[in-house]
Amino acid sequence: MIMGAAKTNPGRFFEDYTVGETIHHAVPRSVGAGERALYHALYPARHALYSSDEFARSCGLKQSPLDDIAAFHVVFGKTVPDVSLNALANLGYAEGRWLKPVYAGDTIRSTSEVIGVKQNSNGKSGVVWVRTKGHNQRDEVVIDYVRWAMVRKRDLDAPAPEVVIPELKPALAAEDLVVPEGLRFDEYDFTLAGEAHRWGDYEIGETIDHVDGVTVEEAEHMMATRLWQNTAKVHFDVSSRPDGRRLIYGGHVISMARTLSFNGLANAQMVVGLNGGAHANPCFSGDTIRAWSEVLDKAETGVPGVGAIRLRLVATKGGAPFMLKGEDGKYLPDVMLDLDYWALMPM
Amino acid sequence: MIMGAAKTNPGRFFEDYTVGETIHHAVPRSVGAGERALYHALYPARHALYSSDEFARSCGLKQSPLDDIAAFHVVFGKTVPDVSLNALANLGYAEGRWLKPVYAGDTIRSTSEVIGVKQNSNGKSGVVWVRTKGHNQRDEVVIDYVRWAMVRKRDLDAPAPEVVIPELKPALAAEDLVVPEGLRFDEYDFTLAGEAHRWGDYEIGETIDHVDGVTVEEAEHMMATRLWQNTAKVHFDVSSRPDGRRLIYGGHVISMARTLSFNGLANAQMVVGLNGGAHANPCFSGDTIRAWSEVLDKAETGVPGVGAIRLRLVATKGGAPFMLKGEDGKYLPDVMLDLDYWALMPM
């Protein structure tokens, strides 16, 4: 018997990353009507621009794009076999921008440039920063974001690389945001969209409890995570963690929270910027996800009638809304997600 | 911290309904190949006209429409945030008609006219009747039905409105039914359809046990219910009921029973009329749904070769087939659904 173990992908270890290198991630993916329907089956998605082709056309787009968070999942999923297989923790996101809507029929692939490395003092692992881009079949960049993760070393004796820590913006400025070509809200139908509140109705500092909750199931999060071709085994294999539980992909919590936020933010239609995000505590099957938002900032976009709103989106599995951190500055145990993003809204 | 609770939708209460008013429900929805596939994944759907575009074309349609019950769910789902959020019970349906098939690419929105109100003697709630219409992107009405529900009052001191109780037909007559334009069964292939029984082979009073059973799961009913953008929290959130169980959307039971009825009614292809329906007892995850039917009536449609058959469709979670009510006239505890509908069949 000839063992072919060498043919399987062991993933990259810390010492396999070189600053400046570009990783071309495998398995491009065509998306379409199926992904759209599944997104509506897996999440309580109701933002009208993604639900109705007619509504999208009334906003100047050719049809409903794939939900922006779904597009992010597709781009992210491709990076997992290269970046995450030996990751100990996903530490953060920054400078995420949605540059082009993804439409049915588009084929998405991802690349990541290594932009920072820093070995940990324990010598067993290190932090790797990558700038990931999603590209469509016309080689246009559709999404661009920075992510950093703690990655194990394979060989503890491998020398520590020169420390490179990228300078990252704590938040994108309004001028960094890209409004999709043609987008306009001058014929926006607030009745069909579901709420009357426009950009001018939100105040910085305002908080919104999105009220509804969804109890999550194993079959759902696995279907969602597979749909984005995210192969991290902790999501699928009960034997991969000592507690025998499947860890739910953090992106599942993001999608659930974002879609729940419809109730109070129905007009925060398009996600265009990701300033940062923390997966504060794990999510497991049986947890009931709730969400609340806080308005962090507001800005004009330069496109008449299209405002930008910066939101903190928090997903919890219990506890009172609007509670985030304890006196020790740490996230409360019921907080699963703290996301900071920009969305576009009719002014 | 500024609380934005006022931005979320509290739903309508009994005193918010005025007879004659039309409610424009939010979030239009485009449907397509994804909804079709999901319907086949969530239910044992086999009626050939909906499974095969070629079969649909041989029946004079341009392709397979979205399953009629799925189209109903889409129209119904849009009404939930306005009509059902504070409903204590969904009491009945009447005069439901399918007027146009829904095809891939169509965008559906819903409106409801308030046609009746009657405050309950306890002063805490009342019954509201609405006539709901589903419209496609050409503003054609695709579905039209009456539904009534018991709705809570927000303000117990609000005065009781003048009682208006609409006159509703106990059942649609054959001349009320609309046969889709172009439908013909003269080249109908009974072998491909799965059964040889035609309209003439069914007798009024005949009962059919559909034999098969399906044990239902939380992930399935939640995916189905979300797919139709039905947001009623009892279906999703274990904390919304004292018993900690998620109530399964009654429409999930309708779809399961209707698709199970293929076995014995494979040629009852298109659903065109809904005479009435009762969700007799709740359905929960783990229940095994079975179905039986009774032929209530038969009629000619005026279209050569196309017969109409009026069927009682009963879904149970145990017990013997053909048992419906006890000696007290109440539904037996194992009966979950008693639906009365018209379907079209080759003569």
Next chain:
Amino acid sequence: MIMGAAKTNPGRFFEDYTVGETIHHAVPRSVGAGERALYHALYPARHALYSSDEFARSCGLKQSPLDDIAAFHVVFGKTVPDVSLNALANLGYAEGRWLKPVYAGDTIRSTSEVIGVKQNSNGKSGVVWVRTKGHNQRDEVVIDYVRWAMVRKRDLDAPAPEVVIPELKPALAAEDLVVPEGLRFDEYDFTLAGEAHRWGDYEIGETIDHVDGVTVEEAEHMMATRLWQNTAKVHFDVSSRPDGRRLIYGGHVISMARTLSFNGLANAQMVVGLNGGAHANPCFSGDTIRAWSEVLDKAETGVPGVGAIRLRLVATKGGAPFMLKGEDGKYLPDVMLDLDYWALMPM
């Protein structure tokens, strides 16, 4: 009350099969973007030719076909109401060939020719061999395979038919395989495909542990099995087996194992031949499926650059990889599937 039990399909019994007869199976099915997305949601499917329309075009096809195993499930599912309802066991497959890719918009129907019968010595059942063909809307055969099953007799006194045992090839030869028209791998992008190993890199006798595992859920296998319109009640109804467990459709295990085999066989793109297969032990919800492969043979196809590789694909629910049978020659209890197939690979 008039009982309509005669209207439901009781399935065929052993004495209902006559050698030479062709059964036209019911319910043709159109497939499309929804089935494709669901296949990616239900299985960790990553073979690039099925994931990316652009990749498929670079290989000479017009777009990504439906996954070959999914196409097989569609063809197989149609045969279940006729062949499997009264089957006691699915005994084997042989001479399976994929003759045409199935594309979005195609409509598939199935026929089966009875090619063998042999009553068992107990007089209560017999073995039936059928050659099943899947046809598209242009009446082209897309899949062709032989399957045999043990089927109950309805009438134990029915006379035993003349024994006919078809001669079946233990394995297809390379010249039996059909390379899809236009397929070419001369511009094959190994980076996008996910692995660098080409046909020449695999040795006969080589074994590959595919490493990853997936714990399966009731909702998933039922959705998958329904999607292929496979109605065998043991998959859906907890009351259909004495142990109250739902038996998972063997095809679900095949799809899970085949998609897991991406890790090590990412370039075994198209499945073109099925030499044989055994569902060695049942699979239930909660089992964690793993897979390993063995290279059984290699051959040239006559198409420049396109090699054929014959693989044994084994799915397990525990135990060490590469263990198949005990000293008694029987499958080990953890082995669920032993499949023997041909795939096409860039040379």
